[in-house]
Amino acid sequence: MNPLENDIQYLKGVGEHRARLLNKLNIFYIEDLLEHFPRDYINRKSAVKISNLQFNQHCSFVGEIVSIEKRYTSPKKYQLNVVISDGEDYLFCTWFQFGNWFIKQFEVGKQIWVSGVVSEFRGSPQIVHPQIEILDNTDSKLDFWKTRSILPVYPLTERLSMNVMRDLIYKAFELYNKNIEETLPEYILKKFKFEHRRISLQKVHFSQHPQEIKKLKERFAFEELFYTQIMLARSKYKHHREKLGYQFELKKTYTTKLKNSLTFELTSAQKKVIREIVNDMTSSRQMNRLLQGDVGSGKTIVTVFAMLLALENGFQSAFMTPTEILAEQHFRNISNLLSNQPSIKIALLKGGNYKGKKQTLEQIANGEINIIIGTHALIQKDVKFHNVGFVAIDEQHRFGVEQRAVLSQKNKHPDLMYLSATPIPRSLALTVYGDLDVSIIDELPPHRKSIKTFWHSSQQNNIVFDKVREQLLKGRQVYIVCPLIEESEKIDLLDAETLFKYISTKIYPKWKSSLLHGRMKTTEKDRIMEDFKNGKINILVSTTVIEVGIDVPNATVMIIEHAERFGLSQLHQLRGRVGRGSDESFCYLIVHPPISEDGRERLNIMLETNDGFKIAEKDLELRGPGDFFGTEQSGMPIYKHANIVRDQELLKQARILAFNIIEEDDELKLDKNQALSKEYFSKYYKREKLFEF
Numbered sequence: 001m002n003p004l005e006n007d008i009q010y011l012k013g014v015g016e017h018r019a020r021l022l023n024k025l026n027i028f029y030i031e032d033l034l035e036h037f038p039r040d041y042i043n044r045k046s047a048v049k050i051s052n053l054q055f056n057q058h059c060s061f062v063g064e065i066v067s068i069e070k071r072y073t074s075p076k077k078y079q080l081n082v083v084i085s086d087g088e089d090y091l092f093c094t095w096f097q098f099g100n101w102f103i104k105q106f107e108v109g110k111q112i113w114v115s116g117v118v119s120e121f122r123g124s125p126q127i128v129h130p131q132i133e134i135l136d137n138t139d140s141k142l143d144f145w146k147t148r149s150i151l152p153v154y155p156l157t158e159r160l161s162m163n164v165m166r167d168l169i170y171k172a173f174e175l176y177n178k179n180i181e182e183t184l185p186e187y188i189l190k191k192f193k194f195e196h197r198r199i200s201l202q203k204v205h206f207s208q209h210p211q212e213i214k215k216l217k218e219r220f221a222f223e224e225l226f227y228t229q230i231m232l233a234r235s236k237y238k239h240h241r242e243k244l245g246y247q248f249e250l251k252k253t254y255t256t257k258l259k260n261s262l263t264f265e266l267t268s269a270q271k272k273v274i275r276e277i278v279n280d281m282t283s284s285r286q287m288n289r290l291l292q293g294d295v296g297s298g299k300t301i302v303t304v305f306a307m308l309l310a311l312e313n314g315f316q317s318a319f320m321t322p323t324e325i326l327a328e329q330h331f332r333n334i335s336n337l338l339s340n341q342p343s344i345k346i347a348l349l350k351g352g353n354y355k356g357k358k359q360t361l362e363q364i365a366n367g368e369i370n371i372i373i374g375t376h377a378l379i380q381k382d383v384k385f386h387n388v389g390f391v392a393i394d395e396q397h398r399f400g401v402e403q404r405a406v407l408s409q410k411n412k413h414p415d416l417m418y419l420s421a422t423p424i425p426r427s428l429a430l431t432v433y434g435d436l437d438v439s440i441i442d443e444l445p446p447h448r449k450s451i452k453t454f455w456h457s458s459q460q461n462n463i464v465f466d467k468v469r470e471q472l473l474k475g476r477q478v479y480i481v482c483p484l485i486e487e488s489e490k491i492d493l494l495d496a497e498t499l500f501k502y503i504s505t506k507i508y509p510k511w512k513s514s515l516l517h518g519r520m521k522t523t524e525k526d527r528i529m530e531d532f533k534n535g536k537i538n539i540l541v542s543t544t545v546i547e548v549g550i551d552v553p554n555a556t557v558m559i560i561e562h563a564e565r566f567g568l569s570q571l572h573q574l575r576g577r578v579g580r581g582s583d584e585s586f587c588y589l590i591v592h593p594p595i596s597e598d599g600r601e602r603l604n605i606m607l608e609t610n611d612g613f614k615i616a617e618k619d620l621e622l623r624g625p626g627d628f629f630g631t632e633q634s635g636m637p638i639y640k641h642a643n644i645v646r647d648q649e650l651l652k653q654a655r656i657l658a659f660n661i662i663e664e665d666d667e668l669k670l671d672k673n674q675a676l677s678k679e680y681f682s683k684y685y686k687r688e689k690l691f692e693f
């Protein structure tokens with residue numbers, strides 16, 4: 001067994017208790033500890049003077065603690081102020097969240113290192129929640145650290161001190177450094193001027209030259225990105241090689257009839273994407289394509305076109321959606337689109353038992369039905385298709401990889417298309433969907449009115465309510481979205497229930513309002529949504545559960561409460577629920593002060609553009625990849641060292657290199673790829689299996 005995979009618990013000085021603390025930092029094995037990188041470095045020799053600080057910049061200082069004060073600010077809330085001095089000037093360090101153990105480490109007179117972004121507090125410089133280290137603690141058992149002028153600063157967890165962490169890493173390195181093997185082939189190290197893995201690790205922890213660190217760390221980010229891309233390249237390559245699909249022929253019967261029946265001209269983006277799909281479907285390869293396009297860009301017609309191409313070759317199509325209400329909407333829209341071709345039989349398949357289901361299942365099995373639209377019901381055991389040639393999956397990020405796999409295995413190798421109305425930034429798409437071909441509809445149909453967007457402080461609510469009244473008087477409908485369902489003791493947010501009461505009794509008592517939220521039963525939610533669609537409800541107060549892609553053309557106003565709490569992409573998605581009819585639409589972002597500079601910048605982006613891709617890029621930049629997809633299953637790999645926003649260039653290079661390598665040596669059998677093969681099959685191959693279907 002590889003000694004680097006030894007349990008951390010058995011490293012001298014760790015034991016059961018500390019192991020648990022280390023586990024909290026995702027450190028389970030020796031190799032995790034060696035890859036627990038400093039987040040900063042202390043320079044004991046050259047301290048910056050407080051007078052040289054720059055506001056709103058990240059700065060580090062060394063000084064002496066001159067006062068410690070715990071203040072009571074409001075019910076159950078405390079604030080900790082620690083003032084430090086460099087002999088000339090003072091700096092406030094402030095915490096709003098801290099435990100008693102945390103306070104104990106401070107002592108007037110001790111030397112301390114602090115680091116963070118400096119702001120201004122009553123004319124004095126202040127750092128809120130700085131990183132700190134008490135410098136004259138002498139409990140490090142190792143002389144090694146005492147002689148160093150540059151010290152690493154590690155991410156810690158409660159009850160684990162910096163000195164202990166440093167000592168553990170030093171010991172682990174001393175004991176195990178001979179076991180650190182190179183994981184990249186020589187030719188890659190040369191090409192990117194990376195140092196050997198062992199040297200890189202050593203220097204990241206113990207370097208006395210902080211300026212070399214950035215380049216050293218880059219190799220670890222590269223490694224992660226590169227191996228993920230090797231995996232994606234292998235999946236894609238295998239797919240292309242092994243999975244033969246149906247080779248359809250463009251017979252121009254049903255497809256041409258559809259084209260001729262449209263009352264509008266397809267956009268050039270739609271035409272381009274249809275060409276890409278036709279190329280895939282008429283080749284012998286199985287199509288495996290992601291179709292991205294903002295809400296309203298016209299993905300449905302493109303999808304129906306692909307369905308009809310399968311149909312002219314005698315095959316069925318399936319269209320899977322995340323919810324019943326979307327399935328119903330697609331069923332209605334597609335039935336309308338095909339109303340001049342009555343020989344095409346379309347069925348809606350729902351979950352559970354209902355009258356007529358048995359017959360539908362029979363007709364699906366004997367091939368009488370050509371197009372089947374439904375939810376997860378499509379992948380239940382009792383569904384037998386006659387011969388599916390094309391499968392479309394709507395809002396694909398809502399389905400797990402396994403569910404997609406099941407649907408595609410229902411038949412031999414139907415052509416697959418995943419639809420996404422969430423514009424995904426390029427770097428994310430390359431990481432999460434790097435094994436798929438991607439088509440993008442980057443153009444909205446002409447004459448689409450952009451949605452007029454405003455932001456107001458919650459104190460100006462009445463202005464908004466008055467303007468919205470004009471729309472209600474014209475017979476239009478309104479969405480109001482709120483982040484929480486019910487009042488919470490913990491967070492001071494307006495909740496949907498309170499807002500609903502206020503709206504329905506105080507603001508718009510004459511109109512019919514309803515409340516919609518995630519804790520309701522699905523049937524209840526669907527009924528309310530249906531009533532809203534049919535105009536029986538004027539105002540829908542809800543949490544974020546209103547579906548992407550829901551189509552209520554008469555709804556022209558979207559009000560979003562606590563807009564500062566939402567990510568940009570989410571705001572854009574919510575805004576996309578309006579602007580679906582011919583009337584002018586409005587979106588009001590209501591902000592509850594205080595708003596940060598960042599918050600202002602974010603809201604202004606919403607005012608500046610309606611372009612989902614631009615907004616998505618900005619969102620990724622501001623929030624990072626973890627939050628981009630929200631909590632839904634995303635398939636996003638968890639990187640320890642790489643950051644796909646910061647490392648976009650590295651990602652691009654890693655991808656090109658990985659795809660070239662797999663093109664030449666897909667099984668990684670060549671001599672020069674031995675190191676690579678070993679690392680890949682021991683660490684990454686597991687995930688490749690997930691991508692196989």
Ligand code: ADP
Pocket residue numbers: 264265266267270293294295296297298299300301421445446549
């Ligand atoms: P998506 O699924 O991408 O959100 P849809 O396919 O539902 O968008 O299309 C939204 C609306 O735009 C539909 O009413 C559709 O008929 C219409 N539409 C689609 N393509 C065009 C086009 N090229 N020109 C005008 N209207 C279009």
Ligand code: MG
Pocket residue numbers: 299300549
């Ligand atoms: Mg759609």
